[in-house]
Structures are given as structure tokens and as C-alpha cells.
Amino acid sequence: MNSASRRDPRLWLLSAALLCFLAALVVPPVQASSDSYNILFIVDITGSMNTRDYTQGGQPVSRLETVKSILQQTLVDLPCQSHVSLGLFAERGVFLLFNPIEVCSNFAPIAGSIAALNWREGWEGDSHIAEGLYRAIALAAELHTDLVFMTDGQEAPPLPWNGAPSFDGKPGAVKGLVVGVGGYALSPIPKYDDNGRQVGFYGPDDVLQESHFGLPPPGAEKRPGYNPRNAPFGNVHINNNEHLSSVKEPYLKGLAEKTGLSYTHLVGEPELLAALRAHATPHPVNVMVERGSIAAALGLICLLCVYALLPLLRPLKAVRWPRSAKDVLQRAKLVLGRRGVASQQARIVGAAED
């Protein structure tokens, strides 16, 4: 190594890059704390979830399909060491598919179970959402998880006039989300036969339009055809549009408030994940964070100094700025005049001065 080498900044920059990359190789990862979540997902699989009021790539898709694709994506985005449990809601109960399992190492089977969610797994057609939600909360408490209850809020048969049954658990003991699934406008509910083929949509006469369980609502005696014994609800057909479905947001918000959960409307995966992060219980877990990338970035900057910055600076330094008018003239003559020889001369001069 001679003094010229030592004066060359490229040597020092390249040595610095080398040191940076070596540092990146040996720097140990640091332990950092990150948040993981333990969540019981309960998915409503009753008939109204077949309503196609979401769109995906311009095609209408059912609420259940939307829930499935969003859950699959959520699974990808949940931090490792999160635990996930999955259950179905139908009738008035929940059916647990599996207890909480770690999401990263069991990704394939969980994703497979989500993909297989199907309305035909419903053991009964009724949909008593309030009761299902209360059972789900009890189940989440038993499993020590948060709850994400995904439903459109369509009670079938309709609730009696005095509303949903009361919640006798402790509000807020289980944290989590009630996720309202479906559009805000009323849409027809597809009707299927026993073999799973669609045979049209539910009509006004296919479903109960009003709950006739329990006592009639106050004022029923003013209804046409009222008879205290034979027709306590009157005898006139009422159409409450129960054969059409939309997300029953006020009802679900009410349920969420009553049980100490939070409500969110199902729009997309990022929104669901944000709501989860906001309302679920974070469980700090230790993760190893690599710090090598900072050193590697410095190394890359050194390399770019050698190969981008210095070459850009060099011509500025090397330019022989004309010192007088005579100089300029001479150069112009060189360029315009005997071009061949001139260019050769210029090259030689340039090289010699380098």
C-alpha cells in the first residue's frame, strides 16, 4: 500500500462497508416485547349469512364467504404466538371446533377449517343471536380468550316485543368484538333445498314476520281481529320485512353495550385487525429483533458513496474551467476545427490530467 492508496477515499469507504457487513453478521438480536392475542372466533352460519350483499372483484359474494376470506387474511396478519380458536353459531348455541392453538405453527389446519365453514353445518335453522352471544361469552371465559362474534344480527324467529333475553353474566368480563356482517340495505336471503342447491329467495310468507311467543305486545287489543284467547296478536298479516336482511346494527350495538364488548362493522381485513388491536387484550410475548439491517444499510451507503457519489463529484472537480476568453476561443477552435485530431488531443490532455 502506498501513500496514493491511503489518500484514496474509496479504500476507506470500502473498508467501512466491509466492517458494516461484518457487524451485521455478528450483532446479536435483541429481545423485544410484542403483542399477541388469544381470540375465540365465533362465526354465524345461519341462513341469513348466505345473503349476497358484499362484492369481491365486481361479483356479489355472500356474507359467510366474506367472513371466511377476511378471517383467512386475519390469520396471516396475526402476530405469531397468538392463539386462535374457532366455533360456529347456529340456533341458540355455539359449537367449538378446536381449543385455542398457536396461529403460526398451525396455520394450515386453521385455514382449512375456516375454508370449510358452511351454512349446511348448522344443526338447526333458528338464529337466536342474543343467546348465542351469551354462550359464546361464557365459552370465551372458559377458554381464557377474547371473543370475536361475527353475525348479521338477523334474529330468526324475530325477537318478542320486549326484546332480547337479559344478559346475566358480568359485562366486560370478556373483552372483544361483536362484528356486524352485511350491508345496510335490505337484501333477499337465498333459499336452498336439502342438497344445497339454491331454489330462489325467501318470500314474505316463508318466515315468521313477528314473534308470537309469550305475551302479546301492549296495544295488541287495538289490532284488527283481536281476540284475547284465539288471536291475541290480531289476525292480520304483518310484513316486517323479516324475509329480507341487512346488518342489524343498532341491535348488535345494543348487545355489545349490554355485554361489555365493542361493536365494529365488517368492512375489510385491515379494519377488523385495527378493531382487534384496539379492543382485544394484548399479551406481551418476547420476540427476537434483528438489528443487522441498520449496519447493512450503512454498508450499502458506503458502497453507493464509492460507486455513485464519488463518480458524480469527480467530473465537477476535473472540469478545467476556462480561465480567459482566449481559453474559450482556443477550445472552441479545437472542437469545431480539426475534429479528429482535436478530439484525440483532448483525450490525451484529459487523461494526463486525471
Added chain:
Amino acid sequence: MNYMVVEPRFLWLLLLAPLPFLAPTLRRASFPTLDAVPKDLPSSLLSFAIKAAAAVAIIAAVIALARPYRLAQSVKLLATGAHVVIVIDRSLSMDFTLNDDETASNAESKIKMAVRLLKDFVARTEHDEFGVVAFSTAPVFVLPITGHHAAVQAALTAMLQPGIPGTNVGLGLELALRMIARDPHATSPAILFVSDGEYGGAGFFSVDMQESLRTAFRKENTHLYWLFLRPHKGNEDILAAPPPGQEDTPNTKPERHIDLFFKSLGITYRIFWADSPRAIQDAVAEINHLETRPVTYFEQIPRKDVTKLAYAIAAFACLLLVAAKLLETGFARAPQVERWTASS
């Protein structure tokens, strides 16, 4: 070879890779033109190698910033074991004890016993893969066929939750067969059917159902084991033909006719009449023994971070460049030439 990066936005920097071919690494010699020097292959190669080393250093550094990783892979291996779909009856009757006693709190319910022994079964086999189907009125797809035993155990634990009224054996088996049909690696599939058979006749004996089951069982060439959770009551054999004079139809003896149907399929079929925890244990052990056929299974190799490799490559390339810089001599006139010039 499947590699991916965590931060693809850094990959734009790869456009900087050709820079070393445009800018010099070494000092320029104060020599008028290279035309004056004869063409020399080793020199050209060396010059190219230095530029290439610099380009490699930049590429490796950029890729390291993007944090590359090798995708999780599965390696196909051969072992003995089986692909078993566990079809569990989750009707309410499974919540009772073997003696159909709801009240005896100290006795284990049928489902508890079955789950405990099944979990044992799963834990004992290393290379078996399991799928889980539960059924009551409707069949429920619980878990696809998987080698993740933690997930299988979690699914079996979940079966301890209270059952659902209704029993539809046929739909449960149909779903299990669909699961097998969809599993591309089910080289030796088996169905482990766990049921007490109570009210099992519902819907099972319809012509459509039987035809569909018959076709599917033959097509998949599935082995079938029925863990029949039912106590012996006196000397009565539910599965044997009734004494002459009594009606012998699916309505009066559904369990017997389900058994007869399975026997008529022409597949490997066995019924294990488990009337005590001990008997169930024996049955599970025997199934375990029977289901040791060669199967291909897939060993999962988790995703691996290869950023360190990129750092190492970048460091090595830089080492070459620094070496080139240190060995650089610069341009000097040879002494002889100087002497010659001096003497002239």
C-alpha cells in the same frame, strides 16, 4: 427453491447494481490511453472481477435489507402410519356415561372417555395424519386432514363441550369421505367412527344416502373402524339377529343394520364394541396396530430467514474489493526505462 422477501420495497435499490461497471474502483493511472497497452486477457478478467464483486456487494446488501427468507417447505418422506378421519358423534347421548346414566357425576361420560383415549391414540403415533368430523343433526367439518398434532389435540379437546341434539350418522360419514377424497396424499385412508349408535338410524337408511356412501367407500378404498360405545345389557347382543318371530328391520334394530351395511361394503371393516374404558383402550391399540401401512408424509421445514447469508456475501465481496485496493500499486515507470531515458 422458493425464496421471498419481507420488505419488497427495498428491492428497487437493485437498480443500482450496474453502477460499479460505470464508475471505477481503482485509481486512474496517469497514462494517456489504454490503446498503448497490449490487450491482456487476465487483466481484463481481473478488471471485470473487481466490478462484478462490487455489483455483488450492492445486490447482496440490498437483498439483505429486504430480509429474504426461504419459504416453509415440506419434504416428502416415507413412514408407517395412516391418514385417519375421526368421525365423532356429538349428539347429547354422548354426554351420558356408558351406563346411560346422567346423574352419576363421578363416572366419565362417553365423550370424555372417547376423547381421552383418542388423544392418547393421536399422541402415540408420530406420522399419522388426522382429520376430524363431528356430527349431530348436521355434519361439522372440524379439522382437515393434517399432521399438526397440536391442532388435532385441540380439536379433540373441543369435542368435550356440550353436545347438540340429533344424530345423523350418514351425513357425518359422507363428510369424512369427502375429506378423504380432497386429501391428495391419503394413500391409506381410514375412518375411525366413534358413536354410541343411539338413534343412529335417522336418515341413514334412505336409498340415496346408502348408494352415495357405498360408492364413496369403494372409490376411496377406505378402511372403517367403528368404536361402538354401548354397554352390554345382560346377554342381549344388539348386533345379532333377533330371535325368530321378532321383526329384523332397520327400524327395530338400527345398530345391527348399520353394522350389516358396513359389512356389505366389501372394505376392511371392524367394529369394536367398547363397553368399558378398558375395551376402548384395547380397540384403539388394535387400530393403531392395524393401521401401520407405509404412507408418505410431509415433514414441514419452517420458513427460514437467510438474511445472514446475504450479509456474508456482501461482506465477502467487500473483502475482495478492499484486497484489490490494498494490492493496487499505481502507475510507475519501470527503473530500466528510467535509466535508459537518463543515459540517452
